[in-house]
Amino acid sequence: MVDKMEIFPIKTPIIKPGENLAEIILEAIYSQGLKLQDSDVIAVASKAVSIATNRIANLRKIEPSKRALKLARRYSLEPEFVELILRESEKIYGGVKKAILTIKNGILTVNAGIDHKNTPEGFAALWPLNPQVEADRLRRQIETKTGRKIGILIVDSEVSPLRLGTRGFALAISGFKPIRDYRNERDIYGRKILITLHSIADDLASAAHAVMGESAEQIPAVLIRNAPITLDENAKSKEMKIESGKCVYAGSFKL
Amino acid sequence: MVDKMEIFPIKTPIIKPGENLAEIILEAIYSQGLKLQDSDVIAVASKAVSIATNRIANLRKIEPSKRALKLARRYSLEPEFVELILRESEKIYGGVKKAILTIKNGILTVNAGIDHKNTPEGFAALWPLNPQVEADRLRRQIETKTGRKIGILIVDSEVSPLRLGTRGFALAISGFKPIRDYRNERDIYGRKILITLHSIADDLASAAHAVMGESAEQIPAVLIRNAPITLDENAKSKEMKIESGKCVYAGSFKL
Structure with missing residues (x-):
């Protein structure tokens, strides 16, 4: 059987400029009776990072x-x-x-x-001045305090073309591969898959955004357990960008 | 404390044209030792619906x-x-x-x-000939067999502008409100929120897509428990579309 993925909303006090976000999130996780495990992903709202870092x-x-x-x-x-x-x-x-x-x-x-x-x-x-730096910093602080190897995901809201309403996307990641590459795998009929790359980071950002909400929930962080991720200390957020010559939207509109 | 949301991947045999998808999914759910509860959302890959309905x-x-x-x-x-x-x-x-x-x-x-x-x-x-009809049919069949009130979400993959890799989106919904309207709520500082609508359906579709994967996982369905949804038998997929005069992409490009 495949393990279930769990999405824990982490409620915190209102975050103020200059506060230590890693400490606030860890305290909130502990106060909910949770402990971090290796391969957990902590999703953080970009706004919480912005406010804590005075942006x-x-x-x-x-x-x-x-x-x-x-x-x-x-x-x-x-x-x-x-x-x-x-x-x-x-x-x-x-x-x-x-x-x-x-x-x-x-x-x-x-x-x-x-x-x-x-x-x-x-x-x-x-937006945080350098989302990658902030994601890396948060991960180092949390890994140092807990001794666990985790992933960090900075989540923001976006709208999609011709769609109503906001959804989550990954502004930055740290500690895990944001894209899963299926190009050497086979489909259920054994045929080789040629072009599919899966943005696991954006999917997880949306999963977190679903429970963060958009108003007074005070849920700036979400703990994602059992996500289908691969830890990678060297993974970078820029891996989520596509060259514009390969982007079907950029190929159709002037982007 | 806020309840955690749970994402159960539902592994099935390979689905063949003409088969009864509701039965296959329910059997797979039971064989994993799970039982449906009211307000569960069952996310189904659009391809499974297409194959079962001979599209x-x-x-x-x-x-x-x-x-x-x-x-x-x-x-x-x-x-x-x-x-x-x-x-x-x-x-x-x-x-x-x-x-x-x-x-x-x-x-x-x-x-x-x-x-x-x-x-x-x-x-x-x-794509299914009429995703709304298929979502409604699946929901009726599953609700009749189980006596539970659930949501159905038909999930497909998409790519976003200037982003690498696919993510999930909601091709159709049945049984729950796809958009959460925050316009009469207040933010954490008590200020009225003016324009935010949250596409809970797209966020949940992404959460499901994260565990469905894109190759030979044989996970055409995902059970989402404790999602922040509101059941609504009259909700329609078309509520997820925006008038092009209000779409920031359509306002910038010729859509």
């Missing part, structure tokens, strides 16, 4: 540029918020009411990942 | 059109396979090697959802 911006201190004022009118957003989007994004495509499509860290995302939900009044949360 | 096409009986021959050369695909894509899709955008971006059932998907992995030799699997 929040005071909107009242932002001076909107002319371009920000224009885009703010077009997309019904605050000018200060749009100014942050312009500063944070590598590229801007267009948008709809309340949402601008951007490239940030090479990732296609809405509003450069900036959000003011669940941030202190008057502040907006930006 | 497979004999590639040797397909006559490729001139357009199919041309696109087959351009994207390094079999002409018969491309002919099927042309017949199945509502719109074609473009593509890259081995992949054409299409609209099928109003969903942006690669190769109109057609795939010949894990299908009988010489055959390709098309």
Whole structure:
């Protein structure tokens, strides 16, 4: 029989700027009567990482540029918020009411990942400055404190083309292979599989996002046990990106 | 404490055309020592539904059109396979090697959802003729046999823009609300949330896809227990679609 995968929501106090996220998460795990095991994956909301590492911006201190004022009118957003989007994004495509499509860290995302939900009044949360560094740091801190070999997954929300609602995706990973490569395996009829790569990191990010929710749940972390992962200390988040010449969307639209 | 969510992979024999999928899945669930509970969600791979309902096409009986021959050369695909894509899709955008971006059932998907992995030799699997009808039928059959109120989720694979690897998404649902609406809730600071909708169906589809895998796992079904869902007999899959005027991708590209 195949083992079941378990998804434990980890409820914490509200996280404040400068706090030690690894300690808060571990305390919350212990207070739920859980202990870490080797190969557990801890999924953390990117916003929790942003707040703990002071990646929040005071909107009242932002001076909107002319371009920000224009885009703010077009997309019904605050000018200060749009100014942050312009500063944070590598590229801007267009948008709809309340949402601008951007490239940030090479990732296609809405509003450069900036959000003011669940941030202190008057502040907006930006993506962690370097999600890979933060994922690696969290993993080292938790592995040192527990003696376990684990995976870390930084989770953010995204929307998909022509679909309603947000879902989770993996902003960064540490400690496990984000992509499973099936290219030398065979299907149930014994035929060789030619091209399938499976984004286990994105699937697990969605599994975590399902229980994190999007409002006042106070579940910034999720413990995933028995996930079909392979631990790998050298795995990097950039493995989840595709060359644009191989991306079917980039091949069809101007990305 | 919040309950953990459990993801049970359900291993079955190879499913053959015309077989009763509800019976196969229930037998496999029982043979793993499990019993259904109210509010369980059963996720089923779309390919299992396609094969059981005879939505497979004999590639040797397909006559490729001139357009199919041309696109087959351009994207390094079999002409018969491309002919099927042309017949199945509502719109074609473009593509890259081995992949054409299409609209099928109003969903942006690669190769109109057609795939010949894990299908009988010489055959390709098309999407179920009407995924909503199949999801409703499966739910009725399973609810009648067990007396439980459950959710059904038909899961397929997709790729995301600029991301490597496949992940799960919800092709159809039955019995539960696919979207959770947070618009009248408040965030952890008590501020009203204005626009967030959460695609719980897509998140759960990804959670199931994580353990289904993509090769010879023979796990066409997954039992999800304790998912944060609301049962709703009248919920429809079309609730997961967004009007293109509100879609940030459609607003930026020509979708």
